[in-house]
Amino acid sequence: AQKVTQAQTEISVVEKEDVTLDCVYETRDTTYYLFWYKQPPSGELVFLIRRNSFDEQNEISGRYSWNFQKSTSSFNFTITASQVVDSAVYFCALTRNTGGFKTIFGAGTRLFVKA
Amino acid sequence: GAGVSQSPRYKVAKRGQDVALRCDPISGHVSLFWYQQALGQGPEFLTYFQNEAQLDKSGLPSDRFFAERPEGSVSTLKIQRTQQEDSAVYLCASSPGLAVSYEQYFGPGTRLTVT
Numbered sequence A: 001a002q003k004v005t006q007a008q009t010e011i012s013v014v015e016k017e018d019v020t021l022d023c024v025y026e027t028r029d030t031t032y033y034l035f036w037y038k039q040p041p042s043g044e045l046v047f048l049i050r051r052n053s054f055d056e057q058n059e060i061s062g063r064y065s066w067n068f069q070k071s072t073s074s075f076n077f078t079i080t081a082s083q084v085v086d087s088a089v090y091f092c093a094l095t096r097n098t099g100g101f102k103t104i105f106g107a108g109t110r111l112f113v114k115a
Numbered sequence B: 001g002a003g004v005s006q007s008p009r010y011k012v013a014k015r016g017q018d019v020a021l022r023c024d025p026i027s028g029h030v031s032l033f034w035y036q037q038a039l040g041q042g043p044e045f046l047t048y049f050q051n052e053a054q055l056d057k058s059g060l061p062s063d064r065f066f067a068e069r070p071e072g073s074v075s076t077l078k079i080q081r082t083q084q085e086d087s088a089v090y091l092c093a094s095s096p097g098l099a100v101s102y103e104q105y106f107g108p109g110t111r112l113t114v115t
Helices: none
Strands: A003-005 A010-014 A017-023 A024-026 A032-039 A046-052 A059-061 A066-070 A074-079 A090-096 A109-114 B003-009 B010-015 B018-026 B033-035 B044-050 B053-057 B063-067 B075-079 B087-096 B110-114
Touching: A010 A017, A017 A109, A024 A074, A024 B110, A032 A074, A046 A059, A046 A066, A046 A074, A059 B110, B003 B087, B010 B018, B018 B087, B018 B110, B033 B075, B044 B063, B044 B075, B075 B087
Parallel strands: A010 A109, B010 B110
Antiparallel strands: A003 A024, A017 A074, A032 A046, A032 A090, A059 A066, A066 A074, A090 A109, B003 B018, B018 B075, B033 B044, B033 B087, B044 B053, B063 B075, B087 B110
């Protein structure tokens, strides 16, 4: 079975703090894809990053960075020097290459960044 | 360019009524997804179209739910004899590629309230 777990329901930080959002996934497939999406208060989910199962390189994009570790089935997301505009719900998602076209989303982590 | 649009943005239906929700994907996107998002939860996959072909409808919760994309562009999600448990935000997403490895672009959603 495929599953995505985001154990942190809500996180509250003060502006300029670093924050890490955890994502743990389960799949028996060897080829799969992991994603992070941001859902700001306006409601539309926005794509942030995609990783395939064969690429464990960490990635940095500005203040955002992602740590993919197959050994622990985790794909964590860190925001450095958080800003108020980072306040949103963040979703981790999983798709696989076989057996259908379903995307499995985690329950999301709501991040509050206070000024 | 224009993103994914959905209409109506809000819909109130009395229990037992039929509703039709519309999605206009990004022009040229071959893949289209429908999701149901309950309050405080991640999106739950409903169905997937590749052009006009519905290749995966494993997430449709009952035979009251029906989706179509007859010309490979606009899609309609129809819910017959609505029930209170159908109250949710219905999200549409499109993707430029044929496989689940591509990122998805989401619309603003239709909030359905069944009274």
